[in-house]
Amino acid sequence: MNTVRILRLYGILGAQFGSEHKLAVSSPQEAIRALSVLPNGFEQFLLTAKERGLVFAVYNGTRNIIRDELEFFGEENIRIAPVIIGSKR
Template sequence: MNDQLREIQLYGVAGTRYGRTHRLAVRSPREAIRALCAVVPGFKQFLAASRRMGLTFAVFIGKSNLAKDQLDYPAGREPIRIAPVLVGSKRGGLFQTILGVALVAVGVFTQMPTLIGLGASMALGGVVQMLSPQTSGLAGVVNNGTSYYFNGPVNSAAQGEPVPLVYGRMLVGSKVISSGIYAEDQT
């Protein structure tokens, strides 16, 4: 066992309930979580019930966020930080929803139905953006095989992306819904 004590910091509701800072003799973040479950009363039950409450956890070493397969990596000298994250939270749509609600309020106050309609559509668009799954885009890596055949790199052709319904003239990049290639002998 490694005799060096590592600092483990808990944030959010976990830090409030079970203490913000713990010093334990652990080598990796996974071992730190196991040690907290063994040492801190109720912590294991909290982790098990947190998914039902809409929480998942992000684990950091220093400033780098770790993936599940990196939890066994040695921690080094940096503190291990465990922060709760709302399930489903992401960057897209929150600002658009807030701005839309603000526009509706301004439109009601100033009696401008145009602002009310604009704000309602922005708010609904933000809610849809928050609820719809976001697939990772195509990176321009050599091994990825990014295709620029259909009108340049502004196209998005990843599987699972939402398809927009466009009325009137389309002034945006296209979405490839279906494509195929076939070989033909020209001799």
């Protein structure tokens, strides 16, 4: 059984799709997939974000993870923050 984890969305993501979600998921990838199946446009927003000059920083707990680590399991909360392309963040 998966642990209920808090997924926090920041910036425009939080404003558009809600800033906090409680999900029974095992990885950041699974959390993103869970929100993507909702009919609220989350998946389309992610798919077209680069065209608007946005990429995303994903944190598993306090650790900023890279794309290859999205499938790693854990019990920490997950945070996703939009980052403007070209910014030093």
